[in-house]
Amino acid sequence: MDFLQEIPEETFRDILLRVPYKSQSKIKQLLEPAKEIMECSQFYQDRAKFGLLKQYICVLKPGSISIYDPIDQTCVQIAPLPKGFQTSPSTQTVSVNHKIVLLWLEHNHDSDSRRILIYDLLTSTWKQGAKMPTPTSYFTSFTCCPSPQGSIYIAEGEPMYGIDKLRGAAVYKVDKDMWELLPKMQEGIRMSKSVFIEGMFYVIDLSNHRIQRFNPNTKVWTTIENISEGVEYVNVLYAFGRLIATTLSKIYEYDWEENVWKELETLAQHLWFAHATVWCDRIFFMRRNNLSGPPVFYMYKPGAALSDRWISVAKPKKFKENKVKCITTIEI
Known part of the structure; x- marks a missing residue:
């Protein structure tokens, strides 16, 4: 495109650094010069250097991986597993x-x-x-x-x-x-x-x-x-300088000096097959209310006021797959 020739290279790269990950694929399809820049490891390193990375939840399902954005509550499949690979x-x-x-x-x-x-x-x-x-x-x-x-x-x-x-x-x-x-x-x-x-x-x-x-x-x-x-622990995470463990009904913090797990929270409902990961300043839980029910999402912030400690997150749009294998946080 002719207009790109009028934009200084450094300015063009500076603009690309600010494009959110979910929009990058469209930019790369439209602009070949952008594709070359954005697929380089240095591009990722510069986004990290300037604090431009954003955290998402990576969801592994039986035949694919998706990214879930807790802010706009969208879950988009980004890649099916290659042939011959099954979870x-x-x-x-x-x-x-x-x-x-x-x-x-x-x-x-x-x-x-x-x-x-x-x-x-x-x-x-x-x-x-x-x-x-x-x-x-x-x-x-x-x-x-x-x-x-x-x-x-x-x-x-x-x-x-x-x-x-x-x-x-x-x-x-x-x-x-x-x-x-x-x-x-x-x-x-x-x-x-x-x-x-x-x-x-x-x-x-x-x-x-x-x-x-x-x-x-x-x-x-x-x-x-x-x-x-x-x-009986279900998840163990290191979050915000704390070693946190969850069971089906409680959340614990490990006290290094006393060498013991101390109870932080008692849950009203069991965390059936709970998945958990650290996302931004919270712990993100994906759980079910019962063995066959759909997933329910919560975010938990240890030490916060009761009104802000637990946040219920709406089910993401078009999220139909209940057979989640595991989740992790990605920063891209």
């Missing part, structure tokens, strides 16, 4: 920079599904990542979380019948598409959650109520024991 009960989704990473790390007698699938939000393309070099024979679930440096830390769990609890761990460096096996944990885990806090990888075992902490600098694991036995 499973243990499929997990992690957001790293401008990429959405899907992880299948099951390894059992019938199949070997240790696969990584990466969706680049800038180029709208899928890429299969390097296969995980598992250090053990069989495992059926795992926990993972991203680090601020753009890697994904993983711990094995839930071994098959007759096999001792596993202690394996690894880190996947997304930009380099490279795996590194970590020293084994001090003890095996079963049902577990993980978070990254102040440069360290924390694995919270939901079966024996212990926390194992890995220091990437020293390559050493340490164990914190005896944390509130009897609490």
Whole structure:
């Protein structure tokens, strides 16, 4: 288009930096020069540098991923999964920079599904990542979380019948598409959650109520024991400088000094199959009122006044799929 020749290159780029993600695909279709600029990693880095990124909720469904905007309550499918990839009960989704990473790390007698699938939000393309070099024979679930440096830390769990609890761990460096096996944990885990806090990888075992902490600098694991036995956690998140856990009916905060979970909130209704992620200054919950009911969305702000602590969010427009696998927050 001729008018673009009259706009200085720096001005044109400055304008593009301010285009919201949901409008970028249309701009790229119309303007080839814009496509070249907007599909570069430096474009994303500059948007982050100038505070122009916006947070969305990434929703993984059986055959696709969508982004949900809690502000305008729209949910738009952005990518169907490539042929040959189907979600499973243990499929997990992690957001790293401008990429959405899907992880299948099951390894059992019938199949070997240790696969990584990466969706680049800038180029709208899928890429299969390097296969995980598992250090053990069989495992059926795992926990993972991203680090601020753009890697994904993983711990094995839930071994098959007759096999001792596993202690394996690894880190996947997304930009380099490279795996590194970590020293084994001090003890095996079963049902577990993980978070990254102040440069360290924390694995919270939901079966024996212990926390194992890995220091990437020293390559050493340490164990914190005896944390509130009897609490059946559904989600564990690190939000606003707090380690938060939810059960079917309560919300807890971990007290590091007393080494105990302290109750923050008792819920009027159970959080059936609740999904949770940290979004802006709140925790975003996707839950059901009962086993077969449609999803209900809430946002929770720990420590806020009662009138502002819980916010009910309307069901997004055209949101018909109830079989949500998992959610995570993306910033793009």
